[in-house]
Amino acid sequence: MIDLNLLPLKEKETIIFKKSRHYLLFFWKTIFCILVIFLTLLFSFYLHLSIIFKAQTELIKVTKETPEIEEIEKIERDIKEIDDQITKIYTIQKEIVLWSKVIEDLISSIPQEVYLKNLSGHGSEMIISGFAPTREHLINFEQSLKENKGFLDVYLPVFDLLKKTDITFNISLKFKR
Numbered sequence: 572m573i574d575l576n577l578l579p580l581k582e583k584e585t586i587i588f589k590k591s592r593h594y595l596l597f598f599w600k601t602i603f604c605i606l607v608i609f610l611t612l613l614f615s616f617y618l619h620l621s622i623i624f625k626a627q628t629e630l631i632k633v634t635k636e637t638p639e640i641e642e643i644e645k646i647e648r649d650i651k652e653i654d655d656q657i658t659k660i661y662t663i664q665k666e667i668v669l670w671s672k673v674i675e676d677l678i679s680s681i682p683q684e685v686y687l688k689n690l691s692g693h694g695s696e697m698i699i700s701g702f703a704p705t706r707e708h709l710i711n712f713e714q715s716l717k718e719n720k721g722f723l724d725v726y727l728p729v730f731d732l733l734k735k736t737d738i739t740f741n742i743s744l745k746f747k748r
Contacts, residue, residue, distance in 0.1 A: 696746075699742045
């Protein structure tokens, strides 16, 4: 089939212009409708969120004003303070030395012939000053301290072993807490 276009050029341009204007108007109307729908959705979300926000604000205000909540918060603060105090007590107790156990271990390690003149301690360290009638008694005492599981790092200076009899000694050691 043959298409003949017998319209004048001006009429052709007018038809093309009207057609493109029609498409352009349709395009802008569609965008406008989508924009209106989007703005309506945004506004409804805004209203919904503002209502929820107001309700939550009032709920918080009401709960803070009730005496039960204030009492619960006071109890929680008291529990926190007590927990802090217990933690401090626990750390202090960890540092406490049970001297009765240390002295008991020491007494069980002392030979009959050896006697002590002075005990001094700081932290988990102790210095024992005493007298031993012979070098063998002092060595036995040192060995007994080393074998005792309650004592660590037993140190007897070599200087104290120079004399054979009537030895005044100083032994340093660490003990388990």
